[in-house]
Amino acid sequence: PKDWTSLQVKGAKRGLAISHAGVGSHVTCTILMDPDNLIKED
Structure with a gap:
């Protein structure tokens, strides 16, 4: 769409990548x- 913007968050401290390769049910x-x-544990 013409109003598309980036999904990037400026100054992000964490990121998430999801991969669903092939036709199986496995997701990484x-x-x-x-x-x-x-993240620090107490």
Whole structure:
């Protein structure tokens, strides 16, 4: 569409990539994190 905008979030600290390759039921999810903003356990 003419009003399409980017799905990128400026300054994001985390990202998610989803892959559904082929015709099977397997899906791979990858979480990417900025090393300066990792989630810390209590």
